[in-house]
Amino acid sequence: MFNKQTSNAVIINVKGLEKSFNLQKILDNIHFEIKNGERIGLVGLNGTGKTTLANLIFGKTLPDKGVIEKPNDIKIGYLTQSIDYEVNDFHEYMSDAAENDLFQHASELGLRKVSDWEDNRLSHLSGGEKLKLALSMVWASKPDLLILDEPTNHLDFTGIEWLTTELEKFHGPVLIISHDRHFLDQTVNRIFELENGKVHFYNGHYSDYRKEKQLRLENQRHQYNVQQRKIEEIDSQMEQLKSWSEKAHRNSTKQEGFKEYHRVKAKKRDSQVKSKMKRLQNEMEKQRIEKPLEEAKVRFEFDHHGKRGKRIIEAKMVTKVFGDRTLFQDSHFYITQGERIGLLGENGCGKTTLIKMILGTEAPSKGEVWKSDSIKIAYLNQDVSDLPIDKSAIEALGYTDRESIFKARTLLANLGLKEGHITKPIGTLSLGERTRVKLVDMLMQNYDVLILDEPTNHLDLPSREQLEKTLSEFTGTIITVSHDSYFLNKLCDRLLVFENQQIKRVEMKPEEFLNKKTKDNINETFLVIENKIAAILGELSIIDQKDPKYQQLDREFNELIKQKKGLIDK
Known part of the structure; x- marks a missing residue:
């Protein structure tokens, strides 16, 4: 068992x-x-x-x-x-x-x-x-x-x-x-x-792995370069031996009376060349160091120049109800051109619903979500199952002119999807590879606003890191839902917070807001504990130590002191 x-x-x-x-x-x-x-x-x-x-x-x-x-x-x-x-x-x-x-x-x-x-x-x-x-x-x-x-x-x-x-x-x-x-x-x-196709093993957490892998790559790159210099040195020696051998062969046919001497010398040179080549080849095979695979480099490109500061989206007393369930009510906020807004809240609070309202595919129960008529919005949603599984990536993107097809192929290659991937049916691609196809569809066009619903889901680490870098260079507006802490903190400088059935605009980075919230919760808990301690001390002062309740209150008092110390240590 x-x-x-x-x-x-x-x-x-x-x-x-x-x-x-x-x-x-x-x-x-x-x-x-x-x-x-x-x-x-x-x-x-x-x-x-x-x-x-x-x-x-x-x-x-x-x-x-x-x-x-x-x-x-x-x-x-x-x-x-x-x-x-x-x-x-x-x-x-x-x-x-x-x-x-x-x-x-x-x-x-x-x-x-x-x-x-x-x-x-x-x-x-x-x-x-x-x-x-x-x-x-x-x-x-x-x-x-x-x-x-x-x-x-x-x-x-x-x-x-x-x-x-x-x-x-x-x-x-x-x-x-x-x-x-x-x-x-x-x-x-x-x-x-x-x-x-192989598994490599590292001890420690992810940051340890990244450091150790980098050291391994640098060491392998150094050893490979040393090996390449050795190969060049050996090639030079071999060329010298071959030159001597060829000279010996030429002399064996030119100089009468010395032909036999030079013929023997030529054979000896041939033997030396073959022997040394075989010895060096064996040595190189035993100690061969493969060229290190460079880590995937992923390039995203956006082309956009927009005016910052202009108000482009505004919610006015917006409410959304499903049946007897209220997601949010009487909420007001605005978004201006060029801002990076993170949507923060618990699962099911209505983040994706708000995105649908901005896109115009979902109506509010009350109020209005206004957006500028001049803005062009791109939306990357969580669902990658809406791609046609029987079509290839190029077919799914729907471009027919040569220039667009060439650009799409280039972008797909930059995202790590080589020719073998983009000609296969989408149904054979992983979820991360399908997400890249959807990203290319966004990259191919010039947008003012990017709405990203969990954009890093299914993306591998090089793609996540490059996406962060590229989005930081995008001059338009970004509205994103993400639970990747690194991604959200690197990208967003303002928040729309979903809390207590309200949507509120907060002028903070996610890390600042979450730290403040944690601190506020600790302060609130601290006050509750202080009040309980005061109440118990009051009871202890009026009852006899022999009273059975005294022992119980004493235990509660000690437990509260321990909790208070734990909060202070934080």
Whole structure:
């Protein structure tokens, strides 16, 4: 029977694993172990096989070669990358939720009164709400091992904090596929990097991995350059020996009386050349250092010049209600040209709904969302399933003139989608690769406003970093929903905060606002504790120490002092 309490025991043992798709080898003779209690971050570029490896470990996919040894009775909690679960799946799990703690986990994640939800509510879930329900289902299954594929995509800061805390309490091994740098730094202690079908191993969290990888690359680059200089030196020596050999052969045919001498000399030179070449080739094969693969360089290009400061969007006493559920009411805010606005709030508070109002695809229940008639808006949404799966990337973009097709191909290549990718049906591309196709559609046109709903979801790390850089150079207006802390703090200098059924404009960066909110919460908690301490001291002063209640109050007093000290230390 599987014993989840055995520390450092090998839970998963992968031997000689291979997997190919469409004649392309994705995983090539992979070996590794996962021990109990380990926290592993699985990273790599889009399309390198991370989700494929997760599916193989879970048993959803079978390998072409190799074995995955794991206990027969192990229970794996697998959060898949696509969280578009059917309403029926949620219904089925919620029918016995009282037994499996689903409601409790959902409540902790910020989903209120899930037990009272009707079919209509389940049919209108945001991406974040779907993810929270899926996470609740995974935790409620009481797994022995966790596989989480992009668990922070769509997840608000409350959800990320819950997930981080729960992972600290979880005793089994965890494999996390993620491009969220901050989250990986908080949760993992090893990194597995998939690259060219192989797995490379690093100890530590994500930042440690980046430093060590950079050092490895620099060392490999140095060794490779030394090897190249050695090869040049050897080539020079070989050319010299060949020159001597050719001279000996020429002399053997010219000088009468010395032909035999020079013929023997020529043969000797030939022998020397062949012997040295063979020796050097053998030496080079044994000590060959491959040229290091340069990290992916991704280029995004926007072409826009706009006037800053002009008010282009304004909400006037806007309210939105679905049935008996109010998302926000009587809210007023404005957005001016050139601003970087982050939308901040819990899952299901109405961020995507507001975006739809700005786009004109959703009407407010009351009030008005006004926008300038002259602005041109591009929208990148969370959903990549709206691309035609049977068409190639170029066909899906719909360009027919030669210049546009050439530009689209160039942009796709800059995003890391080479010819082999852009001629394949979109249905064979990973979610990250499909997101890049949608980005190219935005890049091809000149926009005033970019509305980005979770733009970094499914993007690999080089693409995220380059997108941050490019968006910082864009002169138009950016409105974005993102739960990638690094991305949001680097990009946005103002916020629209969804709180207490209101949308409020806040002149702060996300980090400043969240730190202030945390500080305010601590101050509020501190005052509550102070009041409780004062009340207990008042009771203690009027009762006898022999009174049984005195001991109880004393314990409460000491516990409150401990809580107060904890807040002061923060």
